[in-house]
Amino acid sequence: MQLTLTSALETGVKQVDDEHRVLITELNKLGDMLKADHIDVAAAQAFMTFLGTYTAKHFAHEEKCMHEARCPMATANKAAHTQFIHMFVSAKLRIGAGASMIKLRDLHTSLYQWVQSHIMKIDTGLRGCSAHHGAAR
Ligand SMILES: [Fe+2]
Numbered sequence: 267m268q269l270t271l272t273s274a275l276e277t278g279v280k281q282v283d284d285e286h287r288v289l290i291t292e293l294n295k296l297g298d299m300l301k302a303d304h305i306d307v308a309a310a311q312a313f314m315t316f317l318g319t320y321t322a323k324h325f326a327h328e329e330k331c332m333h334e335a336r337c338p339m340a341t342a343n344k345a346a347h348t349q350f351i352h353m354f355v356s357a358k359l360r361i362g363a364g365a366s367m368i369k370l371r372d373l374h375t376s377l378y379q380w381v382q383s384h385i386m387k388i389d390t391g392l393r394g395c396s397a398h399h400g401a402a403r
Contacts, residue, residue, distance in 0.1 A: 267378050268294050275385045277392040279331055285324045286385060292316060293381060296374050300367065310365050314358055317377075321350065332392060339391030346384055353380070 269290045276283050296313050299306060325347040332340035357373045 267297050267374070269378060269382060271385075275382070275390065277385075277389050279392050282324075282328050282331060282389065282392065285320075285327065286381075286389070289320065289324065289381060292320070293374070293377055296370070297378070300371055300374055305365055305367050305370065307365050310361065310370055314361060318354065318358070321347075321354070325350075328389065328392075332395075335392060335395035337391050337395040339388050343388050343391070346388055350380060350384070 271283065271287050271290055275286065277286075292313065296310075299309055299313075329340065329344055329347065331337075332343055337343075353376060357369075357376070361369050361373065
C-alpha cells in the first residue's frame with residue numbers, strides 16, 4: 267500500500283500540504299519496511315518516535331491555520347486529532363510491549379486508512395477558507 271498526496275488530498279495551504287507529504291512519505295517507508303521477512307526493531311521505534319513528534323507539531327499548526335481561517339471543519343479537526351492521539355498512544359503501548367510484524371502491519375493499515383480518510387474528509391475543508399482569511403502561510 268502506497269499513499270500519494272493527489273490533488274484530491276490537497277488543502278490549498280502549502281505548508282499543511284508539505285507536512286502531509288512528509289507524513290505520507292514516512293508512512294510509505296513503514297510500508298516498505300514491512301515487506302521484509304524480519305522486523306527492524308530500531309527502525310520501527312524510530313518511526314514511532316518520529317510519528318509522535320511530527321504529528322503533535324503538524325496538528326498544532328493545522329489547527330491554528332483552521333482557527334485563523336475560521337474554517338467550519340476546525341472543531342471536527344481537533345476532535346479527530348484527539349482520536350488519532352488515543353489510537354497512536356495505545357498502538358505505542360502495544361508495540362512497546364514487544365514489536366512484531368503483525369502489530370506493525372495492523373498499525374500501518376490503521377494509519378493508512380486514518381490519514382487518507384482524515385485528509386480527504388476534514389483537512390480539505392481548508393480549501394474554501396484559505397484564500398479569504400490569510401491561512402496560506
Ligand atoms: Fe487534520
